[in-house]
Amino acid sequence: MQSIIVEDKAYIRKGLLNLLELIETDVKVIGECESVKDAVIVANACKPELIFLDINLTDGNAFEFLEQTEHLNFKVIFITAYEEFALKALKMGAVDYLLKPVDVEELKIALNKVKQLSITEQKEKINITKQAFNHQNEQLILSLHDSFQVIDLNELMYCESDKGYTTFYCNDGKKHLVSKTLKEFEERLTNANFTRPHQSFIVNLKFIDKYDKSGVIHLKNGKKIPVSSRKKEQFVTSFLNRTSD
Template identity: 55%
Template sequence: MIKALIIEDELYIRKGLKSMIDLLDKDIDIVGECESVQEAITVTKACKPELIFLDINLKDGIAFDFLDEVKDLNFKVIFITAYDQYALQAIKNGAIDYILKPVDIDELSNAIDKIKDIPLENKEHLAIVQQQLVHKKKEHLVLRLQEGYQIIRFDALMYCKSDKGYTTFYTSDNKSYLASKPIKDFEDQLPDELFIRTHQSYVVNLKFVDKYDKTGYIFLNSGVKVPVSTRKKEEFVSRLLS
């Protein structure tokens, strides 16, 4: 049996993850659950797990604070997070895999199989897996909303609009989702080949652009009118023509 620890600040996610692990029946023994950095440090040093399922944002800090404190211990890490922008930092900290929330049981199964094939001493094998993770292409964004998590596929996201620290995401099926973070917190998660910042309050998916009016407005194929700031005009026109 592989001794494992779940470090996650949301109780319902810990319960759901534990249920999936039990259902998969892959000889994983959950020896503890933690919701904060300090608790995780204490439990990890006491239990010495071989595997940790690790969330990024914890009650009193972030996962990398925890990893800095226990870097002398030997364990494998599978990151489970709602934020794709942390992937490279996770890899640099020795992650075997990372899974975006909401957790898909098939992805979880594959990640567990992967860690079983990699001895901690085999640095060369680990480096190959980490390189594969760098090139792992994501096709969706995960929003943390009041009622839970919402998956939005990049190819269905028409544009984002920011207002007073909130961002609304508009999709091609005429739905919208409000997140309580500014647009700059999401911009790095959107693929550059599809999206462009046209204004301090707008990010647009070029796939849905129907027309650009020289007076400074984009018209999407849904009929929505989006401004292009003077500062962004040259970059936008260049991207549009290319």
């Protein structure tokens, strides 16, 4: 089976290649990608039979890639870090997945399972997974001092960190303080239409009213968020890409 690896971390791609060389398999890796954009180009050009597909990529997620390549016929084995909401979605869809770092025995099991499924059967399972993933990706559960608070990410405007604590500011005026750093929420939020323009802030792109090229974000509620010089280029790219969707 001709395959490609779509994974944004080079050491994970290398590790998977090494494991595939160790086991007796007919899988031949013909390409590697680290973004949705590159993966779409390579998949259309190479037409692989199997794709090892990371859930969260540098410029989107696996399901965005699958939407753009639905005219192609290939099987999928998902790759994911230990993220509760992603794993729950994968299990609900009963699709094949590998946890990072990839284990050789789990790889063998996943390859055997995926070979037994038809492409049509797997696409049905992936659709169930996508629905579960999207539903769970719309919410975040915060562990507060005396309760668990459900946050609707569509209504979360921005987060601000200070000395090991993070405050979540919602569109309805409510705010919630948790004793965790912003870093612990960054990957989850940046895969849900948020951007981190500064060490102390993560912002929902949906609530940006304008951006001053001097380096200041204006939110729709009047709040001003600074953009650090080293994150400016990355922020502008995210801002322009999202607002043009």
